[in-house]
Amino acid sequence: MLLRMSTLFLRTLREDPADAEVPSHKLLVRAGYVRRVAPGIYSWLPLGKIVLENVARVVREEMNAMGGQEVLFPALLPREYYEATGRWTEYGDTLFRLKDRKGADYLLGPTHEELFTDLVKGEYSSYKDYPVVLYQIQTKYRDEARPRAGILRGREFVMKDSYSFDLDDDGLKRSYELHREAYIKMFDRLGLDYRICFAMSGAMGGSASEEFLAPCPTGEDTFVACHNCGYAANAEAVVTPAPPAVTGEPPALTLLDTPDTPTIESLVELVNDRYGLGVTAAGTLKNVVVKVRTPGSAETETVVIGVPGDREVDLKRLEAALSPGVPEIFEAADFARNPGLVRGYIGPQVLKKLGIRYLVDPRVTPGSAWVTGGNEQGVHAAGVVAGRDFEPDGTVEAAEVRAGDSCPRCAHPLSIDRGIEIGHIFQLGRKYADAAGLDALGPDGKPIRVTMGSYGVGVSRLVAVLAEQLHDGLGLVWPREVAPADVHIVGTGKENQIEVALRLAEELAAGGLRVLVDDRAGVSPGVKFKDAELLGVPTILIVGRGLGQGVVEVRDRVTGAKEEVPLDAAAERVR
Numbered sequence: 001m002l003l004r005m006s007t008l009f010l011r012t013l014r015e016d017p018a019d020a021e022v023p024s025h026k027l028l029v030r031a032g033y034v035r036r037v038a039p040g041i042y043s044w045l046p047l048g049k050i051v052l053e054n055v056a057r058v059v060r061e062e063m064n065a066m067g068g069q070e071v072l073f074p075a076l077l078p079r080e081y082y083e084a085t086g087r088w089t090e091y092g093d094t095l096f097r098l099k100d101r102k103g104a105d106y107l108l109g110p111t112h113e114e115l116f117t118d119l120v121k122g123e124y125s126s127y128k129d130y131p132v133v134l135y136q137i138q139t140k141y142r143d144e145a146r147p148r149a150g151i152l153r154g155r156e157f158v159m160k161d162s163y164s165f166d167l168d169d170d171g172l173k174r175s176y177e178l179h180r181e182a183y184i185k186m187f188d189r190l191g192l193d194y195r196i197c198f199a200m201s202g203a204m205g206g207s208a209s210e211e212f213l214a215p216c217p218t219g220e221d222t223f224v225a226c227h228n229c230g231y232a233a234n235a236e237a238v239v240t241p242a243p244p245a246v247t248g249e250p251p252a253l254t255l256l257d258t259p260d261t262p263t264i265e266s267l268v269e270l271v272n273d274r275y276g277l278g279v280t281a282a283g284t285l286k287n288v289v290v291k292v293r294t295p296g297s298a299e300t301e302t303v304v305i306g307v308p309g310d311r312e313v314d315l316k317r318l319e320a321a322l323s324p325g326v327p328e329i330f331e332a333a334d335f336a337r338n339p340g341l342v343r344g345y346i347g348p349q350v351l352k353k354l355g356i357r358y359l360v361d362p363r364v365t366p367g368s369a370w371v372t373g374g375n376e377q378g379v380h381a382a383g384v385v386a387g388r389d390f391e392p393d394g395t396v397e398a399a400e401v402r403a404g405d406s407c408p409r410c411a412h413p414l415s416i417d418r419g420i421e422i423g424h425i426f427q428l429g430r431k432y433a434d435a436a437g438l439d440a441l442g443p444d445g446k447p448i449r450v451t452m453g454s455y456g457v458g459v460s461r462l463v464a465v466l467a468e469q470l471h472d473g474l475g476l477v478w479p480r481e482v483a484p485a486d487v488h489i490v491g492t493g494k495e496n497q498i499e500v501a502l503r504l505a506e507e508l509a510a511g512g513l514r515v516l517v518d519d520r521a522g523v524s525p526g527v528k529f530k531d532a533e534l535l536g537v538p539t540i541l542i543v544g545r546g547l548g549q550g551v552v553e554v555r556d557r558v559t560g561a562k563e564e565v566p567l568d569a570a571a572e573r574v575r
């Protein structure tokens, strides 16, 4: 590939665009990669399009390698698919809606679970057809409340979305793991700094959902991380270690019978009833979470026991009160010191976001309430929440976790940072299969309800995130995998430098390198160097005054290192 700056459709800008606040936005506009059409809507210019395609290629290669098959759906979709799952309404203002000439309702797809489910239902009928992973790299539409930072949060953007279809929970877990590994490979190849964080829906079901967040001061997500044990979670999903999934029939969701004024005895009794434990406790106790292990079982379960108020925690007495051999307490944490954790774990807002049904006992004593919640896997949370911000109707302020709060895994202090969501993997379960009636005919002739996962990568957002993480005071610094070219040859000077630069460019391009050559006449060397630094191709090769001595200069855009090499060794040097 050979691109000549003399004819390339490119105008770089010296000034930052007035509406740009974050570095990636400023640089991608200044370097002529993208141009704004409307808020959150951008055009990709030649160099930007190459970078976007390179990112998409890496994503595509890793999706193919993990067994995904690429398809392409329309963005323009009729209402009924989203009506069937309730998302026509749920999506609210975020959905771009439109009507056709006959007055029928349409939308521009924000994500495609419904369509993939329907497609598989139409094509596959036997258990032998499964599992399958389908994906697309496609333009999505969301009327974001605050489109910002150029392509970072667009209203039109490119997403890789994939969907896995399995016959059982183990299959879903495998598909999820395969996606997780593929994401690690693609983000590593892209040279990104990222953290895998427990996400909202992970609050109750362990790794049911994780987000890949790129640490970045301008990010809109907040995540906590423990540098001791590696725990990381989106701050809105900070949880104590996930309880094991309950297998078998989900227990019916019942309101725990709470006495009007909970006491330590009544709480322990409730927890015993609920979990079939033999805890006997007396004394004072304040907002304590107890992880219990049933004797003979490796699995642990988190139980929240506590009373609101100011009384001191007396863990020693709690431990002493446990009969020997009965569920072993091996960790206890003081919720009072970590109010964010307790609310994050069992707060109704969390349950609500997860689509988990929950009940709050209206007979709350001032400042407290019993909450119990469950999902497909069973009931996972029960406890008392001390929360001034608690309404009996089930609303609570978002959990707030602070730097220095203890890690729910190892109790070391947590750090707190901002990040940008670049990928999201999600065990959906049977929600969409239920809505569509997606069954596979089993070996015994009985239908098996299919279980699904959905997995997104922000392909266009990744271009901005790369720019955000990889730039310096001079401009962009692309990793070679996504750079618009492997080498940027600058021909300066008035003599035959441009001619030689072009010849070298042709030679390198013939050898398989992607070459951008600055062959513009009448442009000063200073301007050409500035442009080369701004555009961010990883290797810059300067054919300038040194040509008289038969040498050219090779500059590493990443390290800034400069080196003179003989002209005839240049091709070998940059390969």
Ligand code: ATP
Residues within 6 Å of the ligand: 111, 142, 144, 151, 152, 153, 154, 155, 156, 157, 158, 159, 421, 422, 423, 424, 455, 456, 457, 458, 459, 460, 461
């Ligand atoms: P965010 O929290 O940033 O709004 P999301 O959780 O709504 O993202 P998902 O529905 O999980 O996004 O979509 C999958 C991926 O698509 C995200 O991980 C993100 O990388 C990307 N993405 C989502 N919204 C946008 C957007 N408005 N512009 C660009 N990329 C986006």
Ligand code: MG
Residues within 6 Å of the ligand: none
């Ligand atoms: Mg969003």
Ligand code: MG
Residues within 6 Å of the ligand: 421
């Ligand atoms: Mg998100």
Ligand code: MG
Residues within 6 Å of the ligand: 421, 424
């Ligand atoms: Mg997400």
